[in-house]
Amino acid sequence: MSTFYNLPGLGEKVALLTHFVxxxxxxxLFGFLSAEERSAFRQLIKISGVGPKMALSLLSGLSVAELGQAVSRQEVARLVKVPGIGKKTAERLLLELKGKLGADLTSPLSLSNDNQADILQALIALGYSEKEAGLALKALPPEVGVSEGIKLALKSLSR
Known part of the structure; x- marks a missing residue:
């Protein structure tokens, strides 16, 4: 779904990377907008018990960067939130992907202070994705307080 949402407008040209099964x-035929997505997909389907459907589900629920973070931090709970992924499957994914995915990926957000980290965690706890919360954080003044930052972020997210 991430590829679908990032497609250009109707009538515009697009180049997709493919994987043929x-x-x-x-x-x-599976299509991807970026080489990172296709590479992550290929790494996922190499894992025993993970087929193309489950790999797509993972990449629809998490961006490649978020998946990489979950792998590098060994966050089972983050993977279990994806529909179709149980605890045992999540643990196996983390074990198999360790060192292959996530080692070279860093957080897409660079938080300049503790207030921003707290605002980010609050927005995620309220059910926003890390991507949505990150976009809201970028719109905030750099030295905003936590409570005021959460209010401003929620206003920008509700538009």
Missing amino acids: VREDAQI
């Missing part, structure tokens, strides 16, 4: 009963 040939099975006995089907031939399926």
Whole structure:
């Protein structure tokens, strides 16, 4: 879904990277906007018990950067939030992907102070994705307080 949401407008040109799967009963073509997404997809389907459907579900629920962070921090709870991923599968994913995904990825957000980190955590706890919370944080003044920052961020997210 992340690729779908980032497609350009109707009538505009787009280049997609693809992965072609040939099975006995089907031939399926998967499209990705970035090489990172396709690479993460390919790493995921190499894992025993993870098929293309589960890999797409993971990449729809988490960005490549978020998945990399979850792997590097070994956050089972973050993966379990994705529909179709149970605790055992999440643990296996973290074990298999350790060192392959996440080691070279850093947080997409650079937080300049503790207030911003607190605001980010509050927005995530309220149910916003890390991407949405990060966009709201960028719109805030750099030295805003936590409570005022949360109010301003919620206003910008409600638009």
